[in-house]
Amino acid sequence: MRSFTYERAKTPQQAAAAVAGTPGGKFIAGGTNLLDLMKLEIETPVHLVDVQDVGLDRIEPTEAGGLRIGALVSNTALSADARVMRDYAVLTRAIQAGASGQLRNKATTGGNLLQRTRCPYFYDTNMPCNKRDPGAGCAAKDGYSRQLGVIGISESCIATYPGDMAVALRVLDAVVETIDADGETRSIPIADFHSLWGDTPHIENVLADGEMITAVTLPRPLGGKHIYHKVRDRRSYAFALVSVAAVIQPDGTGRVAFGGMAPKPWRVAAAEAALPQGAAAVAARAFADAQPTDHNRYKISLAERTLAGVLAEARS
Amino acid sequence: MAGPISLKVTRRGILAGGAMSAAVSQVALAKGQVETPSAPPPAHQKVRLTVNGRDRELDVDTRVTLLDALREHMKLTGTKKGCDHGQCGACTVMVNGERINSCLSLAVMHDGDEVTTIEGLGTPENLHPMQDAFIEYDGYQCGYCTPGQICSAVAVLEEIKQGVPSHVTQDLSSKMQPTNLEMRERMSGNICRCGAYSNIAEAMAKLAVES
Numbered sequence A: 001m002r003s004f005t006y007e008r009a010k011t012p013q014q015a016a017a018a019v020a021g022t023p024g025g026k027f028i029a030g031g032t033n034l035l036d037l038m039k040l041e042i043e044t045p046v047h048l049v050d051v052q053d054v055g056l057d058r059i060e061p062t063e064a065g066g067l068r069i070g071a072l073v074s075n076t077a078l079s080a081d082a083r084v085m086r087d088y089a090v091l092t093r094a095i096q097a098g099a100s101g102q103l104r105n106k107a108t109t110g111g112n113l114l115q116r117t118r119c120p121y122f123y124d125t126n127m128p129c130n131k132r133d134p135g136a137g138c139a140a141k142d143g144y145s146r147q148l149g150v151i152g153i154s155e156s157c158i159a160t161y162p163g164d165m166a167v168a169l170r171v172l173d174a175v176v177e178t179i180d181a182d183g184e185t186r187s188i189p190i191a192d193f194h195s196l197w198g199d200t201p202h203i204e205n206v207l208a209d210g211e212m213i214t215a216v217t218l219p220r221p222l223g224g225k226h227i228y229h230k231v232r233d234r235r236s237y238a239f240a241l242v243s244v245a246a247v248i249q250p251d252g253t254g255r256v257a258f259g260g261m262a263p264k265p266w267r268v269a270a271a272e273a274a275l276p277q278g279a280a281a282v283a284a285r286a287f288a289d290a291q292p293t294d295h296n297r298y299k300i301s302l303a304e305r306t307l308a309g310v311l312a313e314a315r316s
Numbered sequence B: 001m002a003g004p005i006s007l008k009v010t011r012r013g014i015l016a017g018g019a020m021s022a023a024v025s026q027v028a029l030a031k032g033q034v035e036t037p038s039a040p041p042p043a044h045q046k047v048r049l050t051v052n053g054r055d056r057e058l059d060v061d062t063r064v065t066l067l068d069a070l071r072e073h074m075k076l077t078g079t080k081k082g083c084d085h086g087q088c089g090a091c092t093v094m095v096n097g098e099r100i101n102s103c104l105s106l107a108v109m110h111d112g113d114e115v116t117t118i119e120g121l122g123t124p125e126n127l128h129p130m131q132d133a134f135i136e137y138d139g140y141q142c143g144y145c146t147p148g149q150i151c152s153a154v155a156v157l158e159e160i161k162q163g164v165p166s167h168v169t170q171d172l173s174s175k176m177q178p179t180n181l182e183m184r185e186r187m188s189g190n191i192c193r194c195g196a197y198s199n200i201a202e203a204m205a206k207l208a209v210e211s
């Protein structure tokens, strides 16, 4: 690990100012993704601003009838909150399908959204990777791409966004709130938060340098059945090959987003509208423009079948 | 004692830092990443924390993980280093009552925290009930992952009591149950190369029923 200086911020704005004011500065929350990458020198911050003391560790009701989740609320606390389990169960299910008990105790709402890809070549610093080293090339394209993306990917990068929580936040239409060094705040719909790779795969979201996530807000509860199914190589403690987050209403309409397929949680309005017609109709529309490799073509039919399982559970 | 030791540590830090920044600038040149700011010299910081009920004050390089602080600085070697990337759970300890992977946390992030390691759970003369249960049910073979397994297992029973759900919890609205399936899922962050899993789950279930 490269050396760095460390400070603890007392307020969100102070944290944003400290990061914005130090080239090579970074926020650290739970540290479970950042430190992992720092050990491999994939991330090399020269200054860390620890945000654990900035007072964003509560879940509060909003005036609109939803919930405001502080950026430092742990994954465990969020998934075990009585209001979340009752009204937004797809979020509890998605979080509990990810990582391990130990990691979820440390992982935060903000940090989880910003976790980086799990492409094996991104992690292997001996291999070329445009995301790690812009312009170096992509070892995955002609390599082992079984767990990589099939849609929304680019010539430069075929990696996926690996997280579970964000897939549930996408069906819930959550909004990411931020603050910058000047105290300016903005609200970013989760749909717009993560970026497609294009020819800049090192840019993964719309946050500006030094912009800090302060909260994630959930709109009013949707009702319906909340389901998250995740398919992976072992039954626990592994990243998704394919996942499906859905909220299905009694009349068969609803919302659905896919994880493990793309650079961001994949939700397509036209596909969702076909929910009452069944999984095949939804998958055909959601993945019409897919560009799979020979290794990961299976993900498209796996996604359809996973959704079929979700719809069967919704009917039961 | 304090003089020579801190001198030695500082010198090692400088040597390591020097070698590292030389390597860094070569890599940066090779890749043309001129914009990456170069790493500052190794930084030290004071940390005060309570470990197994005892107050400790350390002066550590900011890069030192909680795991290395426990093992190398406090000589509490019960906590083990397995993968050092949060994938195996051998380094599990409890911080402020919650289990975490001590390898993915910096010591400086724990200023003011209360840490409990396997050494703080029980002693050979006075075992923690979970240690007793592991012995009774043969919850280990080589024993390397065992301190992490036991810390995790103690925390799991507490999480169930507090109503934290898991991936296998069927009904989120009723009381969480300490079933064998729940134990298996909740312990998935602790890998055991010898495969003592079924005995660990049984040891935990026995204790959960008793308490």
Ligand SMILES: Cc1cc2nc3c(=O)[nH]c(=O)nc-3n(C[C@H](O)[C@H](O)[C@H](O)COP(=O)(O)OP(=O)(O)OC[C@H]3O[C@@H](n4cnc5c(N)ncnc54)[C@H](O)[C@@H]3O)c2cc1C
Pocket: A026, A027, A028, A029, A030, A031, A032, A033, A034, A035, A036, A051, A071, A097, A098, A099, A100, A103, A106, A107, A108, A109, A110, A111, A112, A113, A114, A115, A162, A163, A164, A165, A211, A212, A213, A214, A237, A238, A239, A240, B085, B086, B087
């Ligand atoms: C072995 C292992 C298995 C895992 N399995 C899964 C899985 O199955 N599913 C899954 O979804 N995840 C999984 N994870 C990933 C885990 O969920 C993330 O590591 C975690 O959510 C990151 O949160 P953190 O608070 O620790 O982030 P950190 O590591 O502290 O930060 C991550 C990034 O976010 C930035 N950041 C943090 N907070 C803020 C903020 N408030 N504002 C702006 N920037 C911020 C940091 O600068 C950093 O770039 C796994 C991780 C490991 C190690």
Ligand code: SF4
Pocket: A117, A119, A120, A121, A122, A128, A129, A130, A131, A132, A137, A138, A139, A140, A141, A148, A156, A157, A158, A159, A201
């Ligand atoms: S797919 Fe993306 S992350 Fe993986 S090697 Fe290619 S550029 Fe890097």
